[in-house]
Amino acid sequence: MSSPSSDLKGSCPSPFLQESAFPITGGFVPGRFCMPIAELQNLTCCLPCPLTDWTYSDGFESQTEIANWVNVAAFILSIYLILSFIVLPVKYTHRHYLSVCLTLGVVFLELAFIIPLAAKPDQCYNEITPNDMHSSGVCAISGAFLLFGGWAIIIWVFCRSLALHLQICWEVVPGDKFFYASLAFGWLIPIVGLALTLSLTGVSFRFGNVCHINHKDALQDFWGPLLAFAALGLVLQFITIGYCVHVYMKSFLDDKPTTNASSQAPTYSNSVRTLSARQTYRRVKKLVVLQWRGASIVLVIIAEVVFFSVVFVSMDNSTQVNEQLLQKATPWISCLVLAQGDKNQCLPYARGLVKSEGVVLAVLIILGLSGFWCLMFLGRWHMTQGWMEFFRLRFHRQHEFVSADARRLSTDPRTYEMLSGTGPPLNIQSPDRVLTSPNPRSDFSPEPDSKRDHFIPARAYVNPDSSYSYPRPPSHLQDWDPKSTHAKPGEAGKGYDVKIYKG
Known part of the structure; x- marks a missing residue:
C-alpha cells in the first residue's frame, strides 16, 4: 500500500487524508469513510480507498476472486444446461420453461462476477472516493447483472413453487394462461425492479471487484420486495410439503387393518373414503416423484438468498458513517493513528466493526454455486447420452458401414436369403427412416420384427360352398329327398305331417 503525499494528508494524522483536498467531481461520495476531528478545528479526515484494505488482511482482496x-x-455448466435444453430432444432433457428461465436468471447472476474478472476495474475514483455506476462502466454492468439476476432467480423460484402448489394441493394443472402469465411476471418484475433500484439507489464498489447496491433506500427498493417474494415462495413450499405429509399419514392410517373382530361388512361410505385416500396418495406420490428436483432447488436457492441478504444488510448497516459507528470505531481509529497506518496491528479492533472474512467469502462463493445446483437438480445423465447421439448423427452418418451382401442385393435380389423361397423381394428401408421412428425408444433399442408372416406370400382365398359371407340368389325349390341326408327312409312320416309344395 503506497503512502499518500503530504499535500493530500494536510493536517490529518497518518494514514488519514484531508477531505478538502478532493473536490466532489465524481464517484460515490457517500462511500467515503470520513470523520470530523474537533481538535483540528473541525477538520474532516478520511481513510484511503478502498475501505476493505483497512478492515481485512492483505490477502482478502485476492481471496474474493475465488x-x-x-x-x-x-x-460453463449453466451454458451446457441451456444448450442441452435448446438442442437435445425432450426425451433427454425433460425441459420445462420454468427450468429454462430459472437457469437464465442464474446466468445473469454469474455474469456479474465474470465481467469484473476480465475487465479488472479500478475500485476507486480517487484516493478516498469509490467508483459507482456513473463513473465506471464495468461497475454499472456488473451491478445491473447482479440485481437483475437476483430478481429473476427469486421470481422464477416463486413461480415454480406456485406451480407445484397448484398441482399437488389443488389438482390444477398449469396451462397456457399460467405459461404466459409466468413469462410476463417472471421477466417484467425483474426489469421494473432493476430500473427502480438503479434510478433510486444505484450501485457502487462496496467490497471486492463487483458492484453492490448502495445503502440509501436499499431496504425499500430491493431487499424488502426480494425477501417478500422469497418468503412467499417458501411458505407455499412448506404448505405443499405439509399437505404431502398429511396425505401420506391419512393413507397410512386407512391402510391399517381394523381391530374389530366382528364379521360385519364395511359400509359403502368407509370404502369410498378409503379408496379416495389411497387415490389421493398415489396422485401426490406421482407428482412428488416427478417434481422433487424442482422442489429441492426452490428450497436451496431461497436459503442462499436469505443468507446473502441477511449478511449483506448487516454489513451495509455496520459500515455507514454516523455518530454511533464513530464511537464504536474509536479504538480502531486511535490504533491506526498510533501505529502510523500499520493496519495489521489494529485488525483485532476492526473485527467488531465488520463481518469476518470467512463469512464474506462464504456468501460470495455460495452465490456462485447456484449454477451447480441448477445442473444437479435440473440436469440429467441422459443429456450426455443425448449429446453423444447428436454428434454421432451429425458427423458419422457419412461413414456408415454398408455390407457386401447389401450391395449384391441391390443388383440381384435373388441372392438374398428369404424366409420363403417363393416370397417377393424384401423392401429394405434406409437407416434414416429407422432412426426417425415415431417410437421414442426406437433410437436406442429398435425391436426386431417378430411377425414372420410378413414375408410369406399371400394365398388365394377359396370361398367354401356353405359360406354366407356374401348374398346368394335363392336356389330352386325341389322335393325333399331323404336319400340326400343321413335320415332313414321310413322316418319321414313318423309323428310329422310332411307336405311338399311345388311351385
Missing part, C-alpha cells in the same frame, strides 16, 4: 472463478465454472 468467488469469481467459481462463477466461471458455474457459468
Whole structure:
C-alpha cells in the first residue's frame, strides 16, 4: 500500500487524508469513510480507498476472486444446461420453461462476477472516493447483472413453487394462461425492479471487484420486495410439503387393518373414503416423484438468498458513517493513528466493526454455486447420452458401414436369403427412416420384427360352398329327398305331417 503525499494528508494524522483536498467531481461520495476531528478545528479526515484494505488482511482482496472463478465454472455448466435444453430432444432433457428461465436468471447472476474478472476495474475514483455506476462502466454492468439476476432467480423460484402448489394441493394443472402469465411476471418484475433500484439507489464498489447496491433506500427498493417474494415462495413450499405429509399419514392410517373382530361388512361410505385416500396418495406420490428436483432447488436457492441478504444488510448497516459507528470505531481509529497506518496491528479492533472474512467469502462463493445446483437438480445423465447421439448423427452418418451382401442385393435380389423361397423381394428401408421412428425408444433399442408372416406370400382365398359371407340368389325349390341326408327312409312320416309344395 503506497503512502499518500503530504499535500493530500494536510493536517490529518497518518494514514488519514484531508477531505478538502478532493473536490466532489465524481464517484460515490457517500462511500467515503470520513470523520470530523474537533481538535483540528473541525477538520474532516478520511481513510484511503478502498475501505476493505483497512478492515481485512492483505490477502482478502485476492481471496474474493475465488468467488469469481467459481462463477466461471458455474457459468460453463449453466451454458451446457441451456444448450442441452435448446438442442437435445425432450426425451433427454425433460425441459420445462420454468427450468429454462430459472437457469437464465442464474446466468445473469454469474455474469456479474465474470465481467469484473476480465475487465479488472479500478475500485476507486480517487484516493478516498469509490467508483459507482456513473463513473465506471464495468461497475454499472456488473451491478445491473447482479440485481437483475437476483430478481429473476427469486421470481422464477416463486413461480415454480406456485406451480407445484397448484398441482399437488389443488389438482390444477398449469396451462397456457399460467405459461404466459409466468413469462410476463417472471421477466417484467425483474426489469421494473432493476430500473427502480438503479434510478433510486444505484450501485457502487462496496467490497471486492463487483458492484453492490448502495445503502440509501436499499431496504425499500430491493431487499424488502426480494425477501417478500422469497418468503412467499417458501411458505407455499412448506404448505405443499405439509399437505404431502398429511396425505401420506391419512393413507397410512386407512391402510391399517381394523381391530374389530366382528364379521360385519364395511359400509359403502368407509370404502369410498378409503379408496379416495389411497387415490389421493398415489396422485401426490406421482407428482412428488416427478417434481422433487424442482422442489429441492426452490428450497436451496431461497436459503442462499436469505443468507446473502441477511449478511449483506448487516454489513451495509455496520459500515455507514454516523455518530454511533464513530464511537464504536474509536479504538480502531486511535490504533491506526498510533501505529502510523500499520493496519495489521489494529485488525483485532476492526473485527467488531465488520463481518469476518470467512463469512464474506462464504456468501460470495455460495452465490456462485447456484449454477451447480441448477445442473444437479435440473440436469440429467441422459443429456450426455443425448449429446453423444447428436454428434454421432451429425458427423458419422457419412461413414456408415454398408455390407457386401447389401450391395449384391441391390443388383440381384435373388441372392438374398428369404424366409420363403417363393416370397417377393424384401423392401429394405434406409437407416434414416429407422432412426426417425415415431417410437421414442426406437433410437436406442429398435425391436426386431417378430411377425414372420410378413414375408410369406399371400394365398388365394377359396370361398367354401356353405359360406354366407356374401348374398346368394335363392336356389330352386325341389322335393325333399331323404336319400340326400343321413335320415332313414321310413322316418319321414313318423309323428310329422310332411307336405311338399311345388311351385
